[in-house]
Structures are given as structure tokens and as C-alpha cells.
Amino acid sequence: MHCVSTTSHPPTCASPTNVKDACKLVADKHPTVGYDFCVKSLKKSSSGDLHDLALVATRTAIAHATSAEAEIEELMELEVDSADKNSFDKCLDAYADDVDHLRNAVDNIAARVYKKAVQQLGAAKSAAKKCEATFAGGDNKGEVPGAAGSDCAKLASIAQAIVASLE
Template sequence: MGPSQALPGLVLLLLLVSSSASVLDDTCKSFGANHKDIGYDYCIKFFQADKGSATADKRGLAVIASKIIKATASSTGKRIAALKASEKDKKVRSGLDDCHDVYSEAVDELDAAVKGVEAGTPQGLKDAVTNLSGAMDAPQTCETGFQELGLQSPLAAEDSEFTREVSVALVITSSL
């Protein structure tokens, strides 16, 4: 194949890559404009965790976002289990037990959200939004539990990050 024959293929490839990248960029610009507290830069950084986001369409971004936050919820659950294993104070362990329960539920809800977005049906997308909304409650429930016990939460940073991540996924999924 000569250079003149390869040029149309190269142009098509560049158009596909730039249009896919613009989906991510456009999605994060829209998100950032409406969620200034989290912003565009955070959205882009969030999706950098999955290289497939650079070429994904909007539904693909919603799937990727749900998978990323499912991994975060699972990782937080493991951190909670480790904290619980080393904690001597019964009150703190009680708070950690509650947090572990809500993050375990969040993992299940996020698994269902991924399936709903992947299905792409109106009902699947509606179910995905419902499940993402349910998962969004985990950090606040965890923090409230510690507040009610009169304790400082050892998970405040994780809870804050999870809330931002779910916000990205929820906004994108809701826009489908």
C-alpha cells in the first residue's frame, strides 16, 4: 500500500480518535459546568483510571464510571475490614461494622447499575440511576453513624472521594 492509499485510512483513524476523545471532553465539560464544586479536571482525572474512557461513547463512559466506583467501594470495604481487625474500641468497631454493611450494599447496587447501563434499555437506565442513587447514600450513612456515636470517622477521606465519584457516574448515567 502506497502513501496515497494509506492517507484516507489515517484520516479516518484520526477522526475516530478525536471524536471519541471529544465525547469524554464534552462530557466532563458539561459535568464541570454544572458541578463546579467537583469540576472538569476531577472528571478527566477520574476517567484516566480506565484507558478505555478515551475512546468510549457516553454510555461507555457511564459503564466505566460505575465500574470504577464499584472498585472503590470494594477497596473501601477491604480498608474497613482491616481497620476493624486492628481496632480495640467496641464503639469504633460498631461504627466500622455499619460502614462495612453500607459499602457492601453499595457494591451490589453498583453491580446492578453496570448491568442496567450495559443493557441500554430505558428500564435498565432507570434502574441504573436508582442503584447509583442508593450507592450515593453509603458515605453519608457511614459518616452519620460515627457522628451519632460521638466519634471522628476514620473514613472521612474515603467517604468524600466516593461521593465525588458517584456524582460523576450519576450525572452521566442520568443524561443518557
């Protein structure tokens, strides 16, 4: 990337011209995220600016994590087994931690403290795996929340790759 310096801002790197270019950058670094998922997720951004795209991806990850929390709460209300309720409670804690990390990442991206944002985004990708692991050892045959949480992790990876390219 080509970096330029302006008088009102610290040096910044020239950004891709559009979402597709940014997603190519992400897909090259994180093949498991997928180019198509990235484009679909970031299409609501009118900007190709990496800083703005990182914010969009992180805010979208927050929305997915809170959606997963709501899904877990609904499933928890239907559950009668205390061990399964405990598993759902652990899932809720994991997603709450992810949301905290993601919100802190938004603050740091906005402040252009990219190194800290990369760390927070990295920490915000574990809830879905922790939730699955909680149920893997048990006898729960019920539904374990998946899609929203899995997408949250992918979105955090997208944001992390974009922010890392801004450092």
C-alpha cells in the same frame, strides 16, 4: 444533544467527542464533583461515548467502594472497643449496599436500562455520609475512612449525570 436512530439499536444521543466534553456536561450538572476530578477519573477511557464513560465511572466507583471496605476492615481489626467495632460494622454494611447498587447499575447501563441505572447510582452515593454519621455521635477518635468513600460518591455522581443525559 442530537439523537439519531439506527436499525440495530434504539435511538441514541450523539455523544461528546472526548472525556473533557463529557466532564463539562457532568460539572455543569454537579458542580460539587468537579471538572478536574471527572477528567482525572475518566482519563483511562479511550472513548468519548457517554455509554462507555458511564460504565467506566461506575466500575471505578465499585473499585473505590471495595477499597473503602478493605480500609474499614483493617481499621476494625485494630479496634478493641466494641462500640467502635459496631460503628465500623455499620460502615461495612453501608459500603456493601453501595457496591450492590453499583453492580446493578453496571448491569442496567450495559443493558441500556438507563432510568433504573440512574436510580441505582443515586442510591449508591450514601455510604461515606452514613459512615461519617456513625462516628459523628460517638467518642471514636480513630481514623474514619474517607478518601476512597468520598471518591466513590463523586464517581457515582459522574456516572449518574452521564446516564441521565442518555435517557
